[in-house]
Amino acid sequence: MSVTQKLAKNCAEMTWDDLPFAVVHQTKRCIIDWLGVGLAARGHKTSQILRSHLRKMGGNPQASILGSNDLVSVEQAALLNGTMSHVHDFDDTHLDTVIHPSSPIIPAIAAMSQWREVDGKQSILAVAAGMEAALRIGIAVCPAHYDRGWHITGTAGVFGAAVGSSIIDGLPAEQITAAIGTAATQSSGLREFFGTMCKPYLPGHAASNGVRAALLAGGGFTSSEQALEGRRGWAAVLSPKSELERIGHKWGEAFEILRVAFKPYPSGVVTHPIIDAVLQARERADEVESIHLEVHPLVLELTGKEEPRTGLEGKFSIYHCAAAALLRGQVGIDEFTDEAVSDPDVIRLRERVTAEVCDELAPEEAIAHVQCRDTSRTIHIRHARGSVNNPLTDEELEDKFVNLVTPQKGEKTAKRLLEIGWSLEEHDFSRLLTAAAEEV
Amino acid sequence: MSVTQKLAKNCAEMTWDDLPFAVVHQTKRCIIDWLGVGLAARGHKTSQILRSHLRKMGGNPQASILGSNDLVSVEQAALLNGTMSHVHDFDDTHLDTVIHPSSPIIPAIAAMSQWREVDGKQSILAVAAGMEAALRIGIAVCPAHYDRGWHITGTAGVFGAAVGSSIIDGLPAEQITAAIGTAATQSSGLREFFGTMCKPYLPGHAASNGVRAALLAGGGFTSSEQALEGRRGWAAVLSPKSELERIGHKWGEAFEILRVAFKPYPSGVVTHPIIDAVLQARERADEVESIHLEVHPLVLELTGKEEPRTGLEGKFSIYHCAAAALLRGQVGIDEFTDEAVSDPDVIRLRERVTAEVCDELAPEEAIAHVQCRDTSRTIHIRHARGSVNNPLTDEELEDKFVNLVTPQKGEKTAKRLLEIGWSLEEHDFSRLLTAAAEEV
Numbered sequence: 001m002s003v004t005q006k007l008a009k010n011c012a013e014m015t016w017d018d019l020p021f022a023v024v025h026q027t028k029r030c031i032i033d034w035l036g037v038g039l040a041a042r043g044h045k046t047s048q049i050l051r052s053h054l055r056k057m058g059g060n061p062q063a064s065i066l067g068s069n070d071l072v073s074v075e076q077a078a079l080l081n082g083t084m085s086h087v088h089d090f091d092d093t094h095l096d097t098v099i100h101p102s103s104p105i106i107p108a109i110a111a112m113s114q115w116r117e118v119d120g121k122q123s124i125l126a127v128a129a130g131m132e133a134a135l136r137i138g139i140a141v142c143p144a145h146y147d148r149g150w151h152i153t154g155t156a157g158v159f160g161a162a163v164g165s166s167i168i169d170g171l172p173a174e175q176i177t178a179a180i181g182t183a184a185t186q187s188s189g190l191r192e193f194f195g196t197m198c199k200p201y202l203p204g205h206a207a208s209n210g211v212r213a214a215l216l217a218g219g220g221f222t223s224s225e226q227a228l229e230g231r232r233g234w235a236a237v238l239s240p241k242s243e244l245e246r247i248g249h250k251w252g253e254a255f256e257i258l259r260v261a262f263k264p265y266p267s268g269v270v271t272h273p274i275i276d277a278v279l280q281a282r283e284r285a286d287e288v289e290s291i292h293l294e295v296h297p298l299v300l301e302l303t304g305k306e307e308p309r310t311g312l313e314g315k316f317s318i319y320h321c322a323a324a325a326l327l328r329g330q331v332g333i334d335e336f337t338d339e340a341v342s343d344p345d346v347i348r349l350r351e352r353v354t355a356e357v358c359d360e361l362a363p364e365e366a367i368a369h370v371q372c373r374d375t376s377r378t379i380h381i382r383h384a385r386g387s388v389n390n391p392l393t394d395e396e397l398e399d400k401f402v403n404l405v406t407p408q409k410g411e412k413t414a415k416r417l418l419e420i421g422w423s424l425e426e427h428d429f430s431r432l433l434t435a436a437a438e439e440v
Numbered sequence: 441m442s443v444t445q446k447l448a449k450n451c452a453e454m455t456w457d458d459l460p461f462a463v464v465h466q467t468k469r470c471i472i473d474w475l476g477v478g479l480a481a482r483g484h485k486t487s488q489i490l491r492s493h494l495r496k497m498g499g500n501p502q503a504s505i506l507g508s509n510d511l512v513s514v515e516q517a518a519l520l521n522g523t524m525s526h527v528h529d530f531d532d533t534h535l536d537t538v539i540h541p542s543s544p545i546i547p548a549i550a551a552m553s554q555w556r557e558v559d560g561k562q563s564i565l566a567v568a569a570g571m572e573a574a575l576r577i578g579i580a581v582c583p584a585h586y587d588r589g590w591h592i593t594g595t596a597g598v599f600g601a602a603v604g605s606s607i608i609d610g611l612p613a614e615q616i617t618a619a620i621g622t623a624a625t626q627s628s629g630l631r632e633f634f635g636t637m638c639k640p641y642l643p644g645h646a647a648s649n650g651v652r653a654a655l656l657a658g659g660g661f662t663s664s665e666q667a668l669e670g671r672r673g674w675a676a677v678l679s680p681k682s683e684l685e686r687i688g689h690k691w692g693e694a695f696e697i698l699r700v701a702f703k704p705y706p707s708g709v710v711t712h713p714i715i716d717a718v719l720q721a722r723e724r725a726d727e728v729e730s731i732h733l734e735v736h737p738l739v740l741e742l743t744g745k746e747e748p749r750t751g752l753e754g755k756f757s758i759y760h761c762a763a764a765a766l767l768r769g770q771v772g773i774d775e776f777t778d779e780a781v782s783d784p785d786v787i788r789l790r791e792r793v794t795a796e797v798c799d800e801l802a803p804e805e806a807i808a809h810v811q812c813r814d815t816s817r818t819i820h821i822r823h824a825r826g827s828v829n830n831p832l833t834d835e836e837l838e839d840k841f842v843n844l845v846t847p848q849k850g851e852k853t854a855k856r857l858l859e860i861g862w863s864l865e866e867h868d869f870s871r872l873l874t875a876a877a878e879e880v
Binding site for chain 2: 045046050052053057058059060073074075076149150151154181182185186187188190191192193196197198201202205212215216219220221222223227230232233234236237293312322332366376394425433
């Protein structure tokens with residue numbers, strides 16, 4: 001049996017009873033966090049352009065647009081909701097692979113669940129299995145695949161969407177194999193587009209392609225049985241190195257979803273220890289003469305933009321992140337608008353921030369040297385808030401959710417959604433998505 | 441100005457008057473040939489599964505499904521028609537890059553043209569510019585990109601669809617730049633899937649993604665301005681080597697579309713000199729004891745399947761191609777059905793075919809040693825029929841078209857379509873697509 005077939009078989013055979021409590025709980029954390037960050041992107045220009053495009057294309061009313069009573073086709077709901085989930089760069093992260101797993105995977109399963117009217121348990125199982133598939137495929141090619149320039153959230157995420165959608169439809173293993181293959185030939189996405197609308201588009205594209213892969217496979221579409229490991233298969237072509245045996249390693253015992261981290265700030269995870277450090281400094285902005293940062297090598301590569309021009313680019317600038325944290329004492333969505341990035345006070349502070357790479361630091365670690373006129377302080381963050389060793393508690397996750405959803409839909413809706421989300425196994429996705437459209 | 445911006449500018453500034461007569465004529469050859477091979481795939485299982493999927497998804501009635509009065513959205517028409525065009529592996533080929541350019545590009549432009557009601561000149565211009573963009577991008581990364589395992593018809597084709605669709609909408613250069621970027625992050629497709637339904641799916645996927653890239657860019661979507669040449673841009677990530685200056689080389693003077701070749705047989709171009717040779721042998725099948733082939737190195741790599749099980753796999757088996765040519769005296773769509781491939785007489789002959797690689801031969805060249813009981817013949821084909829040095833004449837192209845379309849729509853429709861196609865600059869795509877739905 002090939003690696004691809006074995007993965008398909010593992011996914012097809014996974015049942016609700018195989019999921020430990022911790023996995024079910026973490027899956028619900030992912031779903032809740034996904035819903036919050038997605039809803040917060042309703043008014044964003046990226047979402048509006050895409051939504052207007054979908055309106056032009058038309059489609060059967062099958063699944064909800066997040067936060068709306070409008071129904072579009074399952075493919076379109078996956079596309080738009082997947083894009084919305086990543087617009088603010090506030091969605092969850094599997095730190096070992098840098099995959100943001102919920103954005104490409106959950107929108108596919110949410111749309112399919114609503115259309116097929118499956119219960120909450122089936123949906124949670126589909127998310128858990130889809131996550132395992134995507135994250136393990138990512139692990140098998142990391143870091144070489146990402147280093148080559150692939151935006152792994154899309155390239156690996158499409159497999160999670162395909163597997164999860166297949167599970168909603170109860171496809172047998174051989175059809176899941178075909179779905180994985182049909183996902184592989186659609187797998188795409190480049191890091192070049194970080195800081196543009198093409199970045200959040202990608203998880204939406206992956207979610208939508210995953211839905212289609214599963215539906216075509218269910219309809220009898222054929223594909224390679226060696227999609228992942230073939231001589232010209234996904235791993236060989238998209239990664240200079242791979243260890244495909246890691247995909248099946250301890251399947252059913254170890255769950256990668258437990259290593260998914262949630263973001264306290266809406267920017268790349270590597271900026272988080274820096275923001276933590278500056279927020280801890282608690283100096284008055286006008287007294288600070290300079291901030292010198294020591295950071296992990298990836299930080300400057302990923303988020304080294306010195307002169308961000310837009311809110312989106314601000315997320316890829318540790319200079320902006322540090323300046324905004326110092327000036328405003330918080331780093332939320334409002335700190336990454338175009339206005340916030342071009343605020344002269346922020347720009348003045350930004351110019352006082354310098355950074356150097358320190359090979360000994362972990363990605364979740366940073367050191368900030370804050371120099372004032374007469375004093376100086378050094379703050380060393382070992383484990384950024386939200387990282388696997390310092391995870392957000394359920395309560396912090398709820399606070400983040402309520403803060404994101406209240407401006408959109410009111411606090412009552414936010415709390416109602418939390419209730420449904422935490423007990424999703426007794427409800428279903430339709431109920432969650434319908435409640436998310438209400439404004440109370 | 442970046443490579444990507446320069447390409448966008450070149451495409452935006454191209455006008456009808458810039459097109460030499462030969463380019464206009466060749467563009468019409470591409471359109472006619474595309475229409476014929478696409479129509480011939482109406483009843484194929486691949487087309488049916490995809491069409492049934494689109495029916496489930498629904499969409500606004502904007503553009504025709506080939507050969508039908510059914511209208512679907514422009515994205516969907518591009519997807520389905522793009523897939524149909526490649527189902528029989530009978531579509532055109534740019535031999536220098538092995539791109540099949542019409543399948544990912546023309547369906548996008550046909551659908552957009554019909555929806556936006558532009559005239560035939562605008563559509564021909566869009567096809568010509570889209571072809572130049574895709575083929576030149578392909579040239580810039582060939583052969584390294586293809587050798588790595590990429591199915592270049594999809595990976596490069598998406599740019600042609602995006603550029604062509606942009607031209608239909610008259611987008612300015614900066615929006616074409618964004619369309620090229622949005623195409624780049626969707627660029628996908630692996631050679632691993634040759635011989636499965638995922639192969640013809642890919643040009644459809646590229647066509648559809650290209651349409652969407654143009655429509656999103658026209659709506660204000662943002663992307664990188666270095667999509668092609670950026671450090672993590674398309675060329676750097678998808679190809680071990682590239683010469684991006686070739687994209688703009690002699691733009692407006694040399695036209696790559698003039699190097700597009702049309703297939704006399706519905707299988708990979710590298711099988712064509714072999715089929716030519718066996719057809720020329722004109723031996724009685726039952727007298728042949730063995731056929732030994734000398735072929736270009738790519739032949740066995742691409743089409744070396746010794747025991748094809750399906751019609752699709754038969755296209756990737758020179759053993760089947762040679763056997764079918766010998767037994768049936770012709771190689772058309774009927775020689776690549778599942779039945780033809782499992783015909784015991786064909787299998788018996790197939791087992792008498794051997795092949796060896798000869799480094800000195802060109803891809804369009806082959807030598808066949810045909811051994812009968814008492815006699816032996818050696819046939820050396822230097823330029824396969826349909827190759828650039830031995831192109832199909834307009835008359836041969838018409839014959840191919842009529843042979844493909846008559847079983848679908850009757851000879852009168854076939855001839856009517858040829859009339860419209862050859863004078864497309866005085867008509868428009870709607871007229872061609874509407875006439876293709878009629879059965880006379």
